Amino acid sequence: MTQDELKLAVAKAAIDYVVDGEIIGVGTGSTANFFIDELGKIKHRIKGAVASSEATAERLRSHGITVFDLNEVETMPVYIDGADEINAGGAMIKGGGAALTREKIVASVAQKFVCIADGSKLVDVLGKFPLPVEVIPMSHAVVARKLAALGGEPRLRLNKNGDGQPLVTDNGCYIIDVLGLAITDPADIEDKINNIVGVVTNGLFARQGANVCLLGTADGVKKLEF
Numbered sequence: 001m002t003q004d005e006l007k008l009a010v011a012k013a014a015i016d017y018v019v020d021g022e023i024i025g026v027g028t029g030s031t032a033n034f035f036i037d038e039l040g041k042i043k044h045r046i047k048g049a050v051a052s053s054e055a056t057a058e059r060l061r062s063h064g065i066t067v068f069d070l071n072e073v074e075t076m077p078v079y080i081d082g083a084d085e086i087n088a089g090g091a092m093i094k095g096g097g098a099a100l101t102r103e104k105i106v107a108s109v110a111q112k113f114v115c116i117a118d119g120s121k122l123v124d125v126l127g128k129f130p131l132p133v134e135v136i137p138m139s140h141a142v143v144a145r146k147l148a149a150l151g152g153e154p155r156l157r158l159n160k161n162g163d164g165q166p167l168v169t170d171n172g173c174y175i176i177d178v179l180g181l182a183i184t185d186p187a188d189i190e191d192k193i194n195n196i197v198g199v200v201t202n203g204l205f206a207r208q209g210a211n212v213c214l215l216g217t218a219d220g221v222k223k224l225e226f
């Protein structure tokens with residue numbers, strides 16, 4: 001099976017977690033996009049969605065799904081999103097698509113986080129995937145030095161235009177990708193990085209990890225519960 005077929009399989013399986021008549025939180029990325037397309041087919045069953053990025057909001061609307069402002073929503077039963085890495089305890093690295101802060105905010109008001117991912121995302125130790133950190137632009141060099149002091153190799157993420165300029169997130173911020181961090185204690189690293197002044201948040205989801213992971217494998221969709 002191709003990676004896209006695995007992503008589609010988990011996106012279809014995630015439809016079982018959609019609660020009729022409710023608002024659903026929706027993540028960002030290629031796996032989330034497969035899920036949005038499946039959600040479009042059952043849009044009559046839900047009240048609407050909260051999006052974790054402008055791109056996701058646009059795709060939801062293209063299917064005729066109502067997108068709610070998070071400030072109008074007190075809670076929601078489920079948030080569904082992909083991950084760059086997930087470990088056996090449900091802790092994740094997210095933010096490969098630069099949407100980590102909004103993803104963390106939307107997930108924080110959901111009762112359940114359902115991670116959908118192809119099998120390659122399951123790892124023993126988090127950190128092979130560079131850890132994304134969203135930062136206030138004026139502080140990026142200051143924060144980078146502090147990330148280096150923690151043992152990582154910080155790289156400012158550039159946009160894809162090829163003009164050498166930093167990528168700007170939906171929040172008007174920059175992303176620093178940190179290579180080479182040994183993340184043996186994800187919650188500790190999450191806290192340490194979030195305590196650096198100038199950091200908006202980082203892509204470790206250990207304090208609010210997944211409750212369920214639907215993992216796409218050649219043998220079918222495997223369900224992990226945490």
Ligand SMILES: O=C(CO)[C@H](O)[C@H](O)COP(=O)(O)O
Pocket residue numbers: 027028029030031032081082083084093094095096097098099100103
């Ligand atoms: O955190 C994310 C975006 O900020 C994505 O969930 C993560 O990057 C996985 O993406 P994909 O489903 O394309 O592999």
